[in-house]
Amino acid sequence: MAPTAIRTRNLRKEYGTTVAVDDVDFAVPEGTIYGFLGPNGAGKTTTMQMLTGLTTPTSGSGTVAGVSLDDRDGLRPHIGYLPEEPPLFEEVTAREQLSYIAGLRDCSGTAVEERIETLFDRLDLLDDIDTRISDYSKGMRQKVAFVQATFHNPAVVFLDEPTSGLDPRAARTLRTLITELTDNGTTVFLSTHILPVVEELADTVGVLYEGSLVAEASPQELARQADESGAGSLEDAFLELTADDPMAAETHG
Amino acid sequence: MAERGWPRHGLSIGLFEFRRTLRSLGRSKRQLIGGLAGSGLPTLGILIAWYFLRGNVPAGFNPADYAVAGMRGQVTVAWLFTIFLVAQRSGSIRPRIDAQSLMLTTVSTRSATVGLWVAETLRVLAYVGTPVILGALAITDLLGTPGVLLTVPLATVLFVASAVTVGSLCGYLAVLAVARIPFVARYKTWLAGSISLLVVAVVFGAQTVIDVDPLLEVLAYVPVGWLIDLAALGTAVQANATLAAVGAAVALGVVVAGGRAIELTTERFWYATPVSPAGTETPSHVGDEADGHWLDDALTAGLSPFPSPAFGPRPTARVATMTVLHTVRNPQRLTILMLPIFVALGPLLGSGVGADGVSVTVAIGAVALLSWLPGGVFALNPLGDQQAVLPTTLIAADPRALVHGIALAGFVYGGPLVVVLTVIAGVAASLSISTVVTLTALAAALAVIAAPICLAVGVILPRFSAISVGQADEVLPPRLSAVIASLALVTLPGGYLASLVVAPETAQTLLAGVVGWLPALVLELASSLLSLPLSGTSAWFAALGERITGVETATFQYGMTGLLATSGVILALAGYRYTVRTVRTFELA
Numbered sequence: 039m040a041p042t043a044i045r046t047r048n049l050r051k052e053y054g055t056t057v058a059v060d061d062v063d064f065a066v067p068e069g070t071i072y073g074f075l076g077p078n079g080a081g082k083t084t085t086m087q088m089l090t091g092l093t094t095p096t097s098g099s100g101t102v103a104g105v106s107l108d109d110r111d112g113l114r115p116h117i118g119y120l121p122e123e124p125p126l127f128e129e130v131t132a133r134e135q136l137s138y139i140a141g142l143r144d145c146s147g148t149a150v151e152e153r154i155e156t157l158f159d160r161l162d163l164l165d166d167i168d169t170r171i172s173d174y175s176k177g178m179r180q181k182v183a184f185v186q187a188t189f190h191n192p193a194v195v196f197l198d199e200p201t202s203g204l205d206p207r208a209a210r211t212l213r214t215l216i217t218e219l220t221d222n223g224t225t226v227f228l229s230t231h232i233l234p235v236v237e238e239l240a241d242t243v244g245v246l247y248e249g250s251l252v253a254e255a256s257p258q259e260l261a262r263q264a265d266e267s268g269a270g271s272l273e274d275a276f277l278e279l280t281a282d283d284p285m286a287a288e289t290h291g
Numbered sequence: 292m293a294e295r296g297w298p299r300h301g302l303s304i305g306l307f308e309f310r311r312t313l314r315s316l317g318r319s320k321r322q323l324i325g326g327l328a329g330s331g332l333p334t335l336g337i338l339i340a341w342y343f344l345r346g347n348v349p350a351g352f353n354p355a356d357y358a359v360a361g362m363r364g365q366v367t368v369a370w371l372f373t374i375f376l377v378a379q380r381s382g383s384i385r386p387r388i389d390a391q392s393l394m395l396t397t398v399s400t401r402s403a404t405v406g407l408w409v410a411e412t413l414r415v416l417a418y419v420g421t422p423v424i425l426g427a428l429a430i431t432d433l434l435g436t437p438g439v440l441l442t443v444p445l446a447t448v449l450f451v452a453s454a455v456t457v458g459s460l461c462g463y464l465a466v467l468a469v470a471r472i473p474f475v476a477r478y479k480t481w482l483a484g485s486i487s488l489l490v491v492a493v494v495f496g497a498q499t500v501i502d503v504d505p506l507l508e509v510l511a512y513v514p515v516g517w518l519i520d521l522a523a524l525g526t527a528v529q530a531n532a533t534l535a536a537v538g539a540a541v542a543l544g545v546v547v548a549g550g551r552a553i554e555l556t557t558e559r560f561w562y563a564t565p566v567s568p569a570g571t572e573t574p575s576h577v578g579d580e581a582d583g584h585w586l587d588d589a590l591t592a593g594l595s596p597f598p599s600p601a602f603g604p605r606p607t608a609r610v611a612t613m614t615v616l617h618t619v620r621n622p623q624r625l626t627i628l629m630l631p632i633f634v635a636l637g638p639l640l641g642s643g644v645g646a647d648g649v650s651v652t653v654a655i656g657a658v659a660l661l662s663w664l665p666g667g668v669f670a671l672n673p674l675g676d677q678q679a680v681l682p683t684t685l686i687a688a689d690p691r692a693l694v695h696g697i698a699l700a701g702f703v704y705g706g707p708l709v710v711v712l713t714v715i716a717g718v719a720a721s722l723s724i725s726t727v728v729t730l731t732a733l734a735a736a737l738a739v740i741a742a743p744i745c746l747a748v749g750v751i752l753p754r755f756s757a758i759s760v761g762q763a764d765e766v767l768p769p770r771l772s773a774v775i776a777s778l779a780l781v782t783l784p785g786g787y788l789a790s791l792v793v794a795p796e797t798a799q800t801l802l803a804g805v806v807g808w809l810p811a812l813v814l815e816l817a818s819s820l821l822s823l824p825l826s827g828t829s830a831w832f833a834a835l836g837e838r839i840t841g842v843e844t845a846t847f848q849y850g851m852t853g854l855l856a857t858s859g860v861i862l863a864l865a866g867y868r869y870t871v872r873t874v875r876t877f878e879l880a
Contacts, residue, residue: 092682092879110875114686125683129620130593130613137589141609142688151586186683 040067043194043225044089046100051084051093058084060249061098066227066242068193069220073240073257074229077280081249082229083122086196089227090119103193115143118192122199124183128172132163132182135171139186150189157185160211176203184212194225201235213239237261237272247280293401300402304394305409311389312414326418333422341429348433358529363516364507370454370515375490377411377458378465383623385411386466387561395561403561404554412455416448423447430526438525446522449542453515456549463556470565484622514541590616600703603695606688610696614669615704617676624676624768628667650720651793657716658730659786662737663778665705666745670697671769671777673746673870674877675754678767682879690874694867698742709734722793729792736856737788740863741781747866748777750873780862784855791855795848799840802851807836 044066051059059081066072076082087093089102091110100107103116126135136154140146158164161181171179180203188195200216201209216226216239230236236243237257245253245260253260257272264270264278294300316323388394388403395403427443430436465483468475475482510516517538523530590612591599600615601608618625673693677684684693713734717727752773790798814829839847 087682087879090682090686092685094876094878110685111689114689117686119682119686121682123679125680127613127617127678127680130616131589133585133589134593134613134616137586138609138613139683139687140586141590142606142684142692144605146584146586146605148584151584154586 040069042066042101043068043070044072044100044102044227046089046098048098049085049088049095049100050097051081051088052096057249059088059095059246062246062249062251064244064251064254066225068225069223070241071216071220071226071228071239073236073243074227074246075231075233075236075243075276076229076246080246080280082246083198085246086119086121086198086227086229090117090196092119116193118187118190118195120183120187120195120197120200122202124179125186126171126179126182129170131168131170132158132174133167135182136186136189140189143190145190153191154185154189157189157215160215161185161208162211177205177208180204181208181212184215188215188219188224191222192224194227195219196227196229198229199231200228201230201232209235233272233276243272245276245279252279293399297399297402297405300398301405302409304388304398304402304406305413308389308406308410309413309417312410330418330421334425337422337425337429341425341432344429344433354434354436354527355529359519359523360511360529360531362519363511363513364509365516366450366519367510367513367516368507370450370513373415373451373454374458374461377415377455378461381407381411381459381462382465383462386463391561400558400561401554404557405550408455408459408550408553411459412452415451415455419447419451434526436526439522440525442525443522445539446518449521449539450515450518453542453545453549456546456553460549460553460556463553463560467556467560467563470560470563473566476566514538515545518542594619598703600700602699602703604692606692607695607699610688610693611699611703614676614697614700618669618700625668628671628769628774651722654713654716654720654722654730655786655789655793657713658734658737658789659782661709661712662734662785663741663745663781665701665709665738666698666741666743666781667769667774667777668705669701670742670745671749671773672754672767673697673749674874675749675767675769685874685877685879690871693874694743694746694870697746701742702739705738706735709738726793730789733785733788733792737781737785737859740859741777741785743863743867743870744780745777746870748773748780750870750877752776784859788852788855791848791852795844798851799842799844799847803836803839807832807834807839811836 042065044064046062046064048061048063049059050057050061062085064072074082074085084093088095088107089100091107091113095107102113105112105116107113127138130138140150140154155164158167158181161184163178163181163185166174166178171182174182180200184197184200187197197216201212204212213235216228219226226239228236228240240257242254243257243260244251253263253275255263260275261270261272264275316326385407388407398406423443427439430439430443469479470476514534514537517531517534520530520532520535521539524532524535587605590609591601593616594612597615597619599608600611602611674681710731713731714727717730722730749769752770754767754770754773757767787798787801790801811829811832814825814832817823818825818829842850
């Protein structure tokens with residue numbers, strides 16, 4: 039059994055009277071990909087922000103790479119985070135952006151530079167590395183943000199809709215890169231609405247609905263649960279698990 | 292080629308855009324207050340004057356004794372100033388029509404251009420309309436001249452329409468140059484800053500240093516200035532009807548010819564593929580195999596040819612460099628800093644610059660303002676300035692590195708400026724060398740203290756959302772409240788410390804007045820007017836004032852300096868600790 043990279047116990051976040059995340063428990067083994075699914079407003083981003091130390095849980099606890107969630111300084115060297123909106127300055131070039139973030143992480147040296155250049159090259163972005171972000175398309179921004187979140191080989195990477203805005207070729211390259219991350223021991227926490235991506239990549243899938251973790255299993259197991267005949271898909275499972283009215287899910291399926 | 296019915300389309304677009312502006316006023320308290328203050332105060336002044344003059348026009352007053360000839364130059368100055376303001380708006384806030392792709396596939400460029408022009412003209416007229424109409428009504432009522440109800444609004448509309456035309460044209464030409472000329476695109480910050488500084492220097496210089504009468508005489512020959520003759524035609528005031536007609540014709544000509552020029556400009560700008568300002572931004576040596584380590588050089592190269600504030604540990608140095616780069620490439624965010632600076636600078640220069648040269652008032656003011664400037668420029672919105680990058684910064688950066696880096700940017704760039712300008716101000720004020728040295732050291736020390744104070748104010752009063760609309764959505768200036776609070780915390784004690792150096796006796800009397808005699812006077816007045824039993828308290832404050840002036844000047848000077856310096860250091864340390872703690876524990880909403 040691989041050591042645990044992410045573990046939460048009764049993780050909960052309230053905003054006033056609204057419960058955004060409701061006593062969530064899960065554990066993600068090291069070097070695996072955890073697909074985190076849920077409809078809009080289910081609490082996925084809030085959960086990711088708590089796991090990255092950017093939001094304090096109302097109650098409950100958790101660890102990432104063995105570091106408590108309330109220790110942001112301790113978490114910092116071990117994590118990378120790609121939020122839904124690419125966190126980039128508009129007025130700088132990709133090279134300057136990476137230089138800034140690498141500097142904040144006190145990373146330097148030829149090895150880091152080569153890794154960044156390799157990632158840019160594989161994402162077909164090397165020729166535009168000295169172009170300002172403001173001149174980038176959505177997909178190009180997404181690529182830079184992915185490199186920014188992963189260049190320092192973090193133990194755990196949190197990716198929120200990483201393939202958003204990417205063309206099919208770039209999306210495939212990114213999926214390959216995500217798989218390679220786990221080959222090197224990195225744990226990937228992947229939140230996306232693109233179910234085939236989760237189906238292809240994730241070792242385990244957690245489905246969050248109205249703040250609660252309503253299912254957790256492998257994509258195949260979830261699909262099987264949706265239709266015992268074996269003809270079900272992850273999409274069927276998702277619709278069934280997140281439907282207010284189970285009959286509605288059936289009609290979708 | 293314009294479509295049939297373009298005037299109607301243009302008018303329709305203009306009215307729609309104007310309605311959007313009015314709606315946005317309802318949503319933006321800041322804009323609403325600004326608008327009400329700008330338009331409401333003159334309106335109030337006119338109403339008050341009207342109220343008091345009604346039935347009380349001096350017996351010997353005869354409008355025919357007065358002539359508008361002396362006002363023509365001033366009207367031209369106002370026209371030029373309006374052009375400057377409109378040019379800034381059209382160049383920075385509204386260089387394009389909103390929903391451009393929709394609009395330009397629906398109507399012609401001419402319709403869109405006319406729409407923007409109509410909307411901007413209506414905005415300016417809405418601003419000046421109420422006081423102008425009220426003024427015309429008041430004149431009619433007081434002097435019995437109903438003709439002004441026609442001539443004053445007509446002259447105002449021509450004045451505004453022609454100024455909006457020329458201002459819009461200037462703004463569009465500026466953005467066209469940025470879009471088409473790589474040199475302008477790359478150095479737009481410095482070019483725009485230089486032009487703004489030039490305008491400010493000319494305005495303040497004209498107000499304070501040079502004799503403006505010859506300039507006004509020359510400007511009186513500009514036909515737009517003759518619109519004052521048109522406005523005065525309906526009264527008995529001496530005005531030239533021929534000049535009024537020529538002025539109106541020229542203003543109309545400016546609108547027609549300028550309108551066509553605007554259309555030609557927007558056609559080129561809106562459909563142009565902008566040149567990349569990056570171009571050669573990153574020097575070719577970056578990434579060179581021989582040099583290696585582009586990771587360490589990229590930001591520094593981006594600042595070239597300006598020096599990088601890259602000192603200390605790598606994270607700190609990188610924050611400092613990015614802070615400066617961010618400011619250099621995003622200068623609009625500093626606009627809000629200009630307002631209080633100019634508000635303070637105007638009276639300061641007015642009181643301090645005269646025929647005998649620069650007075651000590653300017654030197655004291657220089658110390659107070661300059662020491663605030665580095666913190667004010669770089670440190671007043673440390674979290675908001677990270678924009679969308681904030682989550683990554685919070686995850687990647689040690690809070691101390693972020694705080695140190697921002698402060699370092701101010702020290703490296705602001706420090707030499709503070710020293711040099713303080714020396715210049717001191718020497719210009721004919722202060723002794725020892726006083727100049729002391730003032731300079733004081734300004735430098737205050738700048739160091741001001742940085743953490745500004746940082747703390749910036750995290751207490753952050754701004755995360757852009758305040759402007761349209762094309763300026765990305766601009767994230769510090770909050771005005773943060774600017775004012777930091778100015779109060781830094782410049783007031785700073786200015787007082789400087790006055791303790793330059794004029795300790797005056798400083799002593801000032802303090803006695805503020806904390807002793809002034810409250811005593813107020814209490815005494817309240818006591819006598821409202822029959823309140825406050826005489827004893829008033830006497831206590833008066834005695835306090837006397838006790839302050841009774842202290843030996845040298846003792847007061849050193850005592851107050853020590854007290855203020857200690858307080859400043861404590862405040863700075865507390866500000867630093869608070870900022871680091873806030874960054875460390877900051878939560879995303």
